[in-house]
Amino acid sequence: EKFTVGDYLAERLTQIGIHQYFHVPGDYNLVLLDKLEDHSDLVGIGCANELNCSMAAEGYARANGPSACVVTFSVGALSAFNGTGSAYSENLPLILISGAPNTNDFGQHHILHHTLGTTDFTYQLEMAKKITCCAVAIPRAADAPRLIDRALRAAILARKPAYIEIPCNLANAACVRPGPVSAVTDHVMSDTAALEAAGKCAAEYLDGKLKPVILVGPKLRRAGAEKELLKLAEAMGCAVAVQPAAKGMFPEDHKQFVGIFWGQVSTCGAESILHWADAILCVGTVFNDYSTVGWTAMPDIPLMTAEIDHVTFPGAHFSRVRLAEFLARLATQVTHNDSTMVEYGRLRPDPVLVHTAAPGDVLTRKETSRQIQQLVDEKTTVFVETGDSWFNGIQLKLPRGAQFEIEMQWGHIGWSIPAAFGYSIRHPERRTIIVIGDGSFQVTAQEVSQMVRYNLPIIILLMNNRGYTIEVEIHDGAYNRIKNWDYAMLIQAFNSTDGKAKGLRADTAGELADAIKVATANKGGPTLIECTIDQDDCSKELITWGHFVASANARPPKGGGY
């Protein structure tokens, strides 16, 4: 049996830990899909469209590390670019694989279907170069091993997406078998001298401070350094705050957890201790306009930042220092200093009494959050979608083991439906819950049908506040109104004759409680619960945050702009 380029790719994908890949077929990738399907350790998962396919791969990557999305040329890839952009901005090694025109058509002035109708087919590779850390197009079968290995290795080292373009007549072309996978997966370890120096300098720097704290950012998990961070935090004994995009990356039941630091919309009084500190060790942090509440919550002291592959603090920079190794090294050298925890003990806000609505009460956002909170246990992963769901989700208390997924950097509405689907394909043993607004749901609703097909008991809490409320709070206009759907009924449509999904609607607190009982009992498929809440029932955090983001967007151009 001839070993081919498609077999080479299939073998490498399984070797780097991918066992399910997401695809939408098209005539430029059918032979390639045959090859991937032939591999005994690979399972192809079909999606309704390439946007959702790429977002499913993005969600799979959150659970697995590497992930793969296989699409057809141009009409497929350009939609998949959106999930690729999400993977880039969220630091996930998604491998975007696209079929491409027959090599005999290149340079022959042939006009081909699915292309722009010109004889230049290079535009897709050029675009892919901008949104990946490595983009390759295989020109001949002999080049396939070198180029495929280069792209996969780049993605794994950088935790960024890579792009591989395979002409439709090369997938089945003869190819050599791959060499040891360590050539692709072995990490570049820290430079020992740099690691040594960084640990020593950082320990001295922190020793010179009276009240150091740690701020955890979303790149911590991408660097695989959560365990080392926990050890360092316990060695220091200081307060640990978490950025909203990193929620769940430090245990919230830990005695040193002081809340989500998000400026004026922080939780548990985290901002009070961040502002009191005289040193902030920022681990994998991302300070963007949303996480700094329109630039109003940038810490105002010089920062010490530990990144995936370097460390900097006032007067120092150390390259080639891998985050996990740096944190482990520092934990052995740092002096215990719990001054910020002592102070936090005096600042910690009193626990808020959460009101329990009566069963007949009209359903509110707060009551919905209270009931969702009861669903979250150590085996639960909560996906929160762009919208007021961000603010409601951030308030959830995560028990040890509970996971939280959010897409605050890319912020593509609708991401959570396909992403949670992809995540759940990799972690069917976890309870996956999605908290999503009506506007976002309308973007990618089709992928609920894959949850039906694969009998995934995902619970979707659809917060129907009749429109784009997060946008209303930033800047309102008629464009923020949308057509309402019968969301519960839509789920019946996805069932057709054989599905096990349930679509429910809750107008009162009692109906929500009953619906949640039905959802947790429904093991054969997804359950969507449409929570009808008042259009103005949105979090005060969103309103506050919206004001600052709106004014950040409204800053006039420098020098009058002409």
Ligand SMILES: Cc1ncc(Cn2nnc(CCOP(=O)(O)OP(=O)(O)O)c2C)c(N)n1
């Ligand atoms: C792909 C994409 N297109 C447009 C936007 C802008 N945007 N951000 N949030 C929204 C509205 C979200 O509305 P919902 O999901 O209903 O959420 P809430 O009403 O805020 O609970 C838009 C239209 C976006 N974030 N992503």
Ligand SMILES: [Mg+2]
């Ligand atoms: Mg809405």
